Structures are given as C-alpha cells and as structure tokens.
Amino acid sequence: MTAHDDTTHGETAGSESRPDEESDARTDGGALEPASGHAEAHDDGHDDHHGLGPTSSVKRWFVTTNHKDIGILYLVTSLGFLMMGGALALLMRAQLWSPRAPGAGPLSAFAYNQAVSVHGLIMVFWFLSPFAFGFANYVVPLQLGAKDLAFPRLNALSYWGYLASGLLLFASFFQGGTFAGGWTMYAPLNLPTFTPSVGGSAAVLALMLFVASVTVSSVNFLTTMHRMRAKGLTLRRMPLFSWTILLTVWMMLFAFAALLAALLILSADRLIGTTYFAQNGAAGAVLWTHLFWFFGHPEVYIVFFPALGVMAETFQTFTGRRIVGRKWFIAAMVLVALQSFIVWMHHMFLTSINLEIKTLFMATTIGISLPFDLMVFSLIYTMVKGRIRFKTPFLFSFGGLLLFIIGGITGVFLGAVVLDYEFRGTYWVVAHFHYVMVGGVTALIGGLYYWYPKITGRMYDEFLGKLHFGLYFVGFNLLYFPMFVAWETPRRVFDYSEGMTPWHRLATIGAVILGGSFLVMIYNLVVSAYSGEIAGDNPWKYSSTAEWAVSSPPPLENFPGVPTYGSGRLEFLGGSSDALDTTDDDGDGDGPAAAADGGETPTAGAGDAIANADAAMSESVSADAAMDEAARADAAMDEAASADAAMAESATADAVTGSAVREDVAPEPSIPADEAHEDGVHASHASIWPALIGGSFLLLFLGLSGYTGGSFPEGAMGTAYAAATGLGFLAVLGSLIGMARERFVGPAGPFGESWPFAKVSNMKTGMWIFLASDVVLFGAFIGAYVFLRFASGWVAWEPIPNNIMPGLINTYILLTSSFTVILALEAAERESRKGVVASLLATLLLGLGFLGNKAIEWEHLFHQGIWLSENVRASTFFLTTGLHGAHVIVGLLVTLYMIPRAWSGAYLGESEPIEYFGLYWHFVDIVWLFLFPLFYIL
C-alpha cells in the first residue's frame, strides 16, 4: 500500500516494468489500464472525504472499515502470531533435542505444557484462519464485484476483536502462566482445580472473544457473499477461492457456535463454579470431547478450505488451464462441508463409545476422505496440456498439494479404527495433521506471493521467493517426516525413548530451517514493498478473476463502474467511458439502466442502532452482577452472575445484530456509488468505534480472568482485576453506544446476484444467519443437558424447580409478548403511532414480567439452598435458562430503545426494524418452548 502513489505514476509504464517473461503474455489486460488510471484518481479524491487519510498515516489503520485495509491488517497481525506460535514451537523442539528428565532442558514441565498448548491454540486459531481471512477480506469482495463487505464496521469489529483476543492470550503468559491443558483443552484438566492460574482463565476468555469475533465475521461474509455478487456471477460461476471461503464461513457459523457453547460452559465452570466438567461428574469429560470435536473436526476443513481455494486459483493461473472437473470440485467441497459435521467421534474411538457408533463414524470418516481424492486428481489433471510457469506462488501451491497428499494418505491409516487405536496420542497424529494443516499453510503462503503485487502494487523478488520455497520445503520435510518414523513417541511428552533421539534431532534442525525460511520471506516482502518493480494491474498471465482487472492496489471502492458479467464477461458499467473498454464492446447500454432505480434516500431506521446499546447494557447487567457479587458474595447476586459469562458472549453476538441493523441504514436505497457521491451521500469508510470496542473488551476480559470460583481474589491484584472489569465494562458500554449513535452508510445495492436472498435485505439476511448460529448455540447447551442427564440416569434426575407454575406462567407471558410484537408490526404498517407505542410497551412490560417472575423463582431456589455450584442438575438449569434470560434482557433493551423512537413516529410505514426485532424475539420465545418442558416437566 505504500506504493500507492507510485502505482499511479507507473500506470502507463506498467508493461515495461513487468517481469520479462510476462510482458508479452498479456493478451487482454492492456485494455484495462485506462480504467484503472481513472479509478486511481477517483480513489484519491475520496480518501479525504472519508477521513481515512493516506495509508502511511497511523490513524487510517485504526479507523478504516475498508475491506482491503482490514485484509492487510489481518495478514500482518496473523503473521505476527505465526512468529509467536513459531517461537513456542522452537522452544518445544529445543526441549525435545534429547529425552529429558524432569526439570532438565530449557523448559520446565509446566512451561513445556504451556508451550504445547498455546502453540496449538495460536496456530489453529490466531494464525491459520485469520491469515486465510486476510485474503478473504481482500480478495473476495473484488472477486464478487462488491465495493465492500455488507457490514464494514462489523468487519472492522471482527478484526479488533481478533487482535484484542490475541493480546489477551499473550498477556495470559504473565498471569501466573497461561493455559497448560493442550489446545484440545480436555476436561477436567481445564478446570481451576488442575490448571489454577489466572492466565488459564484468560486464555479461555481470549478464545471466547476470538470465537465471538469469528461469528461476527461469518455473518458478515455470508450476507455479503449471498447478497452482493455482480450480475451474472451466480453461485455456480463464483471463482473457486470465493467458493472455498463461502463454504468455510458456513462451516464456521455452525462449528464455532458449538465451540462458543463449550467455552461459555467452561468459563462458567472456571469463573463462577458450575460443575459441568467436574471430575466427580459422571460424564463431564466425555461431554467436553463431544462439544469440542463437534467443532474441532469441521475446524480442520475450515483451516484447509481456503488453502484449497488458493491452490485452485494458482493452478489455473500458472498452468494456463481451467480447473478440470470444476463443478465436481465444487460438489466435492459442498459434500465435505456437510459431512464435516458428522465425523467428530473419530477423535474419540478410544473413549467408551460403542461398536455401532464406531462403525458409523468410521464409515463417515472414510466417506469424507473420498471427495478429497477427487479434488487432488482434479488439480493434478489441470496441469496436463498446461503451460506451467514455476513462479513462487505456484511452487508453494504445488508443494502444498504434494504435502497434502502425504497428509491424506497417512490420514487413511487413522481411518482404520484398529490402527487408530494405536496411533492415538502419538506422533503419527502430530505428523499427519501437520502435513495436512501446514500443507495448507504452504498453499496460503503461495497465496501471499500471488496477491502480493495486487496488494502492494509492487513485485516481490522472484529469486528470494524461490529461495524461501526451497528452505521452507526442505525444512518442512525435515521437521515433520521424522515424526512418522518416530511415531511411537507419545504426544506432548519430552521424555521419549532414547532410540528416537536422532529423529527428534533431525526434526529440531528442520524446525530451525523452516523458521529461518520465514526471515527470507519477511525480508523479501518488506523490501519489495518499497523498492520492488512496479507490478502493474495484472502481472500474471492467464489470471482470470476480477481482482486482476482493477489497479494494483485497487481504489477505495474497488471498481471504476458497476461490475457485471451480464454479457458473459466482466464489464464495468456506469463509470466513465474508458472503464467500459474492459474486454468487450457490447453491453454499454446497461449502464444507465443499472442506476435507474436508485435515488431513494436512506430510510430504514437508524433506530435499530439500539440493538447495540442494549447489547452493551445486557453486558452491564451481568458485569454489575459479577462485581456486586465480588463485594458481597451474596447468594442471590451470585446467580445473576451465572449468566455473566454467557451474557458477555450474547452481548457480543448481539452487538453483531445491533450494529448490523445500524449499518443497514442505507440497505435498499439503490444508489450506485457514483450517483451517491454526486448527491453527497457517501458510503462511509471510517469509524473509530470498532477499535475502541475491541480495546474495551480486552480490558473487560482481562479483568474477568481474575474472577475465580465466584469471587475476585483478595489483595491488590484482586482489586486491580475488579477495577479492570468495571472500567472495561463501562468502556464496552460507552463504545457500543458510540458506535450505535454514529451515522454510517454501508454499501448500497442494487446488487446483481443475490440468490437465495434476493427478496431479503442485507440486514434481514444477517439476522437470519445470526439466528441460525444461535440455534446451534442453544442446541449445544440443550444437547449438553440431555447428554449429562442421560449419563446420570434420565429418571433419577429430578427437575430443579419443584414448582412448575412460575415456568408455566412465564411460557404464557412470553407467548403473549410475541403476539404484541406482531401487533406492533401491524400497527406500524397501518401507520398508527399509538398502536406501535402501545404494543411495544406491552412487549416491554410482559418481558419485565417474565424476568421478575424468574427472579422470584430463583430467589426461592436460593433460599432452599439450591445454588448453581450445588450439583450438575442445578448447573445446567441455571446456566441454560440464564443464557435464555440474557437473550430476553437483550431483547428488552432493544424494546426500550425503540419505544421513544416509536413515540416520535419512527417506524410508521417503515416497519422493517420492528420486523427484524420480531425475528429475534420470536426466536427467544421458541427457545423457551423447548426449555420449559426440558427443565420443568420432564
């Protein structure tokens, strides 16, 4: 990005400065040059408008909501975490240089376990996915023909949440040692009884914050990808990298919801003393394995799919052949994405699951390996009759595929249950998943080189790139292949048998080479960013996707006109005439038509910004509870805190919907960018609030990490943690309100292809998608309850409330409140102000009645001495209904915000915000219809 200005200069000189072999290759790119020149100017003009400043200013990076900037932030940050995870890996490899007696070697046993655990957590969560999502952020909107993601501020919020969670994880090392129970966090080792350090809780909370930001991101990407594709770019026609990202975010939406449930329960166990995973429980440990692996297996594909996408793109570009069997490739991926949710128990073959289940999961596991065969063959056959250029990106992709083949074959070993029995917990598994996952990383590094000229406008040094590949590939195989040979070594053990020493030493040497190769890469990429050759718009022969049709780097709003594939080829309509020269001459006439139906001013209620504020407030309620409790240790308050951890999440999650609503300020009004600018309605590109929210959450979660077993510790540290919690809470509240009140104009339609949500607004689509993940969240909570109840004998488990009346009354109250929301919607449609206000007020009162009734009920239970840490029955009751209660509180805060707005006539004839709120509210009611029988009657 620093090359920004030079790029503009270099525009005309582009073809000369291109690498020699490529210069004659561009058959069609040349025509695009003028267009990008135009775009560049366009962009510069806008930077000032939107308060972004130049890329060299620090401020820009804190306020930007632009997908390309955020993509760069993701890439740089994730590479930072790669260094951190790599440093931990090198520490481990140093410890493994020889078999070590206790206390010998550079690391203590506790330090080694921390290194093992956090290495895994960082690489899987804080490096791999965010690295892939750096590309997703940068490239996907370009490939789709979208100006930005559907909710740009939420995108920034995801990034800042990610960074905050990573910083918290880093801080956890200094809080008495971080989490040391492995990245799989098996119960009950994950409880304070066995991993008591404050840093342990901080790491769990950090992961929770990370997951919350992933959920925000998933909703954002899904809405964007389903709603905002260029005309003619149907799902079937979507470029393969975008396809892999689409499937990845769908898997993320559901898999991470399950992980969120697991982490909420774990945090409740750690912080406020519920007993889900307690060692004396009958099935807590197995429950964790189910929850974790239900997330954990899709996670494998979540981290690998983007790499597959990079392979597909680079294979096509560098072989000059279209992907063989492209539609089967896509079908195979869809199949894998679906199937990934029914293979998780193959991680549990040695637990007490029975033979029938093992057979079933063996079959699904083998089933899921087959589509990958097809994809691999498809990539290999793509090379046939190609014109393969062994540029750095291709070398990495090719190498990545090769490594993945080895990872895949060794994975088939694990699919055979009898072999899996013996490989479980050994270096075979370690070697296998490193070949698969780091194989994926290899391809992603290829992606980094591939898109580097697009991102920076300059070309990396080819020789250094190849040198990097050579060192990387040798280092990789030296590091991981010996692990297959020394597979009898138990995992996470540094006292291995002496016969294995040479292999482990070889691996350590490989690790140093692999790590060192990244220094070459960093040197290359940093230096080239300043002094590399100007790359031009399209440095790669045979590239075909839309990101190569715009300047390098692309202008702020991406395209010189409205991108469309309406004629079968990419064109930019409605921009200046030179923009239309793209590739074809036909179709110019569509330009005005596309813009014709614009012109409406933004309407949909800025009102729903409320959701933000209230999400924040729900948080406040819970955090308050936590603090009060710390002070008084009073039973009643303590319960309120049970929902605390839960709420922290739901607050975050709802902040999603909240600001999603807000950003829909200009949802349907269809103003093409250029028109809009002339009217003075600019799409916004800057907001400081996401960064502030991220920072506030960091402070809040840092404070909460000190909260253990229902109270803050004594002494100065305890006070500091309590203060951080309080301040963090206030800051979260303040920044969420700030974001809600900010006027922000998101990207506006009309969009070309929106299947299957053509008739639904971005906001509504986002709400539905968010609710889908909430279904999984509650599903996991209910599943956990049912699982534990079965384990302790279904009948022997008495429901906690001895009186079903409060629950029954609450059922009626909630159902009635759903009805009043419908009345409000109906009143808004016939423009009756009083009707809207009265119905919303009724909803608020009914909701308050629900909460009051529940408070009385809980108060009674506390008086009977039933407390959430009493037993697992009580834990499930209070935590699950508490999570639901938190959702009710969020809903009421939204209502509270909407009533005064309704009084001033906000929703008359524009009932969408009420409709969106209604969706949420009905969902909350439906959840209660499941909870009531489960927890009161059965």
Added chain:
Amino acid sequence: MLGVVTLLGGVLGPAQLVPDGTRAEVFQRIYEVFLLLGTVVGVVVIAYMLYKAYKYRESAEHGAEEGRPELGELPSGGGGGRKLFLSFTLSAIIVLSLISWTYFTLLYVENPEPAGDADPITVEVIGHQFYWEFVYPNGHSTQGELVVPEDRRIRLEVTATDVFHNFGVPELRAKADAIPGQQTDTWMIAEDTGTYQANCYELCGAGHSHMTGTVRVVTAEEFETWYANTTNESANATANESSNESVTAAATLARPDAGSVTPTATAPRDARLADPDAQFADPVRRAGFGTPRAAVASTASGGEPA
C-alpha cells in the same frame, strides 16, 4: 492396479485374510499392508504429478495459445472429466476395500475369541496424576507396576480418578482412554516374559511426560505364586498409604504455580522423579524400544513400604 493386488496378496500370504492373534500381531499385519500400499500410492501419485509438471512446463510449449483462461471471463471448468472419475473410482476402491478389510479385524479386536485355555484376568487400571494404579480381582492394588502372566488374555478396565488420561502399552498394542467417571475396556496378550513400558497418551498435567508404568510379564507359575501372596487387606493398606502420599505429591505437581516438577521427598516415587540418575540407572530394554523409563518405573511400584 494388478501390481497392487499382487503385492497385497504377497503380504497377506498364506495366512488367513482377517488377522487375529495378539493385538501386536494384528496391528503389525494391518500396519504393514497400509504402509506398503500407502507408499505405493503416494509414490505413484507424486511421481505422476512431478512428471506432468515437468512435461508441461512452459518452455515445452504444449498446446495452443488460444483457449487459455482470460481476464474477466466467467469461471468455467476444463475438460477431462472422464479421467478424473476413473482415478477417483480407483482410489475409492482402494480405500474402501482396505477399510472394510480392517473392519473385520476391528470386530475381532472388539470381541475376541478366548485365547488359550486359561480364563482371562481382569485388572482395573486407574489413572492418577501422575501414576498408574492396578487393582486385581482379589482387591490387591499396585502402583506403577502391573504383573501379568504370559500367553493369557488380560482384560483391562480403565478409568481415572482426577483428569483425562490414556493408558497405553505400545509393545502390546493395548490402549484405552482413562476418563474420570467412565470405564473403558480393552485387552492384551503378552507372548513373551519381560518388562514392557506403559505410557500416558493424553496430556494430564505437569507430570504427564513422566507418567509411565511397567508391565512385568512373568510365566504362569510365577504369576500364580506372586498372586497367591497378595492379599486384599495388606495391599490395600499399603496402597492407600502410599497413594495418599502420591496424591500429595501429585497435588504439588498439579500446581503449576510451583513452577516445575519439583517433587517433594515424601514418597518413593518422588525420590525417583527427583533423581535423574536413578532414572537412567537400570537399562532394562527391549529390542526396538530402548526405553530407560521402563526400568525406572519398575523400581517405582507403589507397593513398597513408605
């Protein structure tokens, strides 16, 4: 494909198709077939890949310049679907037949016929931070060392008292998760007398790396003599006592705040942990599994008077 079949036949040889016997034998047979086929498939596929990459390098100028991907085109696929499906079918056949073959072995492993004429012995294996406890049918309990007769099926009922462990004896190919509140069953047969090492295969805390045990396989007669001398009461008394100490020690280990595995000097096991020399003093090894830890564990049986 034909070659593969021949190779497969060669490995299976005259033996019956579904291997049985001890778990070590079963594992070895299947592992060898997988390793062989895996290597063959891997080498063939990767060699093919490298060959094609070389053959179609740009300087070889294969194919026409037209018909190549162009900037701004709607993505579409290249041809070659038939070959793709042929390869896919071939790989599916290999994988499916291999897995179904091992499935029958799984059925055997899950539900073995009685081996030998003696009844199996059932031993309860209990994982603690950070040692193994073995409880015999007569209530006798030992720590760190499991004594079993040769050529007789040992049923293991595995559980844990504190955290998730995994009990595994690599040479005998027995392994099972040790989960608090749950029991998992597995079995093993040792054909030769000697000392084998047991490991913990699930991260269980600061002492995980050194949570080993010994399986001492003796002749049937020796076992009978040994077993006859064990009694419920005395063994339990000792076991309880030393187990208490070990638990104290374990608690120390479990507190990461303590910094590292710095054992207190109260229990014999801790003395072992504290003295690395003692740990490597007595190299009882078995071919291919030269593990000094095995030797250590044998001196650490918790039955010793404290």
